[in-house]
Amino acid sequence: xxxxxxxxxxxxxxxxxxxxxxxxxxxxxxxxxxxxxxxxxxxxxxxxxxxxxxxxxxxxxxxxxxxxxxxxxxxxxxxxxxxxxxxxxxxxxxxxxxxxxxxxxxxxxxxxxxxxxxxxxxxxxxxxxxxxxxxxxxxxxxxxxxxxxxxxxxxxxxxxxxxxxxxxxxxxxxxxxxxxxxxxxxxxxxxxxxxxxxxxxxxxxxxxxxxxxxxxxxxxxxxxxxxxxxxxxxxxxxxxxxxxxxxxxxxxxxxxxxxxxxxxxxxxxxxxxxxxxxxxxxxxxxxxxxxx
Amino acid sequence: xxxxxxxxxxxxxxxxxxxxxxxxxxxxxxxxxxxxxxxxxxxxxxxxxxxxxxxxxxxxxxxxxxxxxxxxxxxxxxxxxxxxxxxxxxxxxxxxxxxxxxxxxxxxxxxxxxxxxxxxxxxxxxxxxxxxxxxxxxxxxxxxxxxxxxxxxxxxxxxxxxxxxxxxxxxxxxxxxxxxxxxxxxxxxxxxxxxxxxxxxxxxxxxxxxxxxxxxxxxxxxxxxxxxxxxxxxxxxxxxxxxxxxxxxxxxxxxxxxxx
Numbered sequence: 001x002x003x004x005x006x007x008x009x010x011x012x013x014x015x016x017x018x019x020x021x022x023x024x025x026x027x028x029x030x031x032x033x034x035x036x037x038x039x040x041x042x043x044x045x046x047x048x049x050x051x052x053x054x055x056x057x058x059x060x061x062x063x064x065x066x067x068x069x070x071x072x073x074x075x076x077x078x079x080x081x082x083x084x085x086x087x088x089x090x091x092x093x094x095x096x097x098x099x100x101x102x103x104x105x106x107x108x109x110x111x112x113x114x115x116x117x118x119x120x121x122x123x124x125x126x127x128x129x130x131x132x133x134x135x136x137x138x139x140x141x142x143x144x145x146x147x148x149x150x151x152x153x154x155x156x157x158x159x160x161x162x163x164x165x166x167x168x169x170x171x172x173x174x175x176x177x178x179x180x181x182x183x184x185x186x187x188x189x190x191x192x193x194x195x196x197x198x199x200x201x202x203x204x205x206x207x208x209x210x211x212x213x214x215x216x217x218x219x220x221x222x223x224x225x226x227x228x229x230x231x232x233x234x235x236x237x238x239x240x241x242x243x244x245x246x247x248x249x250x251x252x253x254x255x256x257x258x259x260x261x262x263x264x265x266x267x268x269x270x271x272x273x274x275x276x277x278x279x280x281x282x283x284x285x286x287x288x289x290x291x292x
Numbered sequence: 293x294x295x296x297x298x299x300x301x302x303x304x305x306x307x308x309x310x311x312x313x314x315x316x317x318x319x320x321x322x323x324x325x326x327x328x329x330x331x332x333x334x335x336x337x338x339x340x341x342x343x344x345x346x347x348x349x350x351x352x353x354x355x356x357x358x359x360x361x362x363x364x365x366x367x368x369x370x371x372x373x374x375x376x377x378x379x380x381x382x383x384x385x386x387x388x389x390x391x392x393x394x395x396x397x398x399x400x401x402x403x404x405x406x407x408x409x410x411x412x413x414x415x416x417x418x419x420x421x422x423x424x425x426x427x428x429x430x431x432x433x434x435x436x437x438x439x440x441x442x443x444x445x446x447x448x449x450x451x452x453x454x455x456x457x458x459x460x461x462x463x464x465x466x467x468x469x470x471x472x473x474x475x476x477x478x479x480x481x482x483x484x485x486x487x488x489x490x491x492x493x494x495x496x497x498x499x500x501x502x503x504x505x506x507x508x509x510x511x512x513x514x515x516x517x518x519x520x521x522x523x524x525x526x527x528x529x530x531x532x533x534x535x536x537x538x539x540x541x542x543x544x545x546x547x548x549x550x551x552x
Contacts, residue, residue, distance in 0.1 A: 133397075146375045150412030157407055158400045160418055161440045226418040 009056040009089040015039055019057035019212070023203060026214035031176030032144070033127050038210040048081060049207025051104050051123030058119060058203070059085065059102060064092045066100035071108035071249065071266030078106075095269050107170075109191040111248045111270035114200035116217060122185040124206035127213060129173045129183040149181045152224060160229055169234060175222045176215055184221075190233045190249045195221040240265045241283035243274035298360055300325045300466055300498050306345050306355035308338075315341035317522040318355070325465065326496045330513030330530060332503060332545065338522035339502040340470055346500065347387055347468040348377055359384075382412055386459030390471035392451035395458070396443045402429065402454050403439040409462045428457040433487060449480035453487070460491065466498040473508055485511050506549055510534055518542045 265271035299322035316338035
């Protein structure tokens, strides 16, 4: 049921139209940051105002929405955004990645591969990948226009010089379609390879910074690296303690004050489905280790 | 320089007004490859305005600046397309600021500062970039062991060396320097000047050096322009201008220097 007194999906139709125009332009120029008139939303900047506005503009009555925060469906941010759309749009919500038509995400791409027809909406805090190098907006726009991206490697160089390897582990800069440099929002670099030629549409909304950008389906997305220090993703020595998955992004959970810790899937939907299918991990086989 | 070779850079009637206030007026000169041109004059005489005008950092109100590009011959730097101009500025040209903090990226290590220009023109091999950085630290007489230190841990003289290394790593053909030894004490100044003189001679660099220090001008430059109130009042060979100044202002300038 939709809450009385609100337009469908909270935003008024003119605003949605304006945001859709920005999205269309963003899709037409993969990776280019399109300015848009970001609105005040009933949650603070930094909690996903950009993602919510994008979702509100593309959602229809037949859509099924999934919202994740750090991979989990049950954290405060995910629950409140899901509830927000259940109240203002009356749409169906789900925790199952494959059932969702729109997945709004903060900090992760689901482990279950996304399919054509699905839309992944990212919440973006800082959309400008060059901001770290160049504080002037006029200058960064010029750098994008002229494809002056070489200096971006200074950051990676500095990582190797300090730590011996590229230590940037999230929000790892990518080149979209061989042209625009983009920030994939603070997803772990583990997820970067999933963005490459993804059959689903990827939309990025930055509410405070008032920018929307997009990666259309099947678009090449390449992570920056050096010839002698190629791009690598994180690996773990252990498998998920709950479901035994060795191929998913693991969160470290401290279980006591004696050094006890567990590594579990950050994607709760993926982990739950594996456990329902009978997979077990070290903690579910041996309850003494805590967890579950 | 073969006789009759075209100049590397030629300024014609360069004039810059800040609203009604003249910065520099009707400045014309040529620089040939390998030549060092000194620009001297008192504070406010338009030296820095002129330097900015000829280094594509500040568009003059009128006048032209032509640069002999490697492939397309002489081209007006304010008429060429912006990508071409910006590429020139970070490959063929160098700019050394008086305050090294303006010319350096203070948040990243010395090695990254030197490597930045290489990465900007497409270097993508960490090992090679590092090797070039170490090589240049060595050339500017800095300890290669400090390659991974941040610039703010360096002394003023070392920062200035680092800035010079950072500019020269892409083998530019002309370097613009705005008071490169300003703010350094005399012994550090002497070493830096010695270094600059060596580098300019070894690399066959052309350089434009703005300074108010006549000793710096005498040591480094082949030719000298004396500026006053935005105008060039005298130009000629360095020793000729300094030892036998013609214009009353040049005479005043030379006679104002204290000899201890």
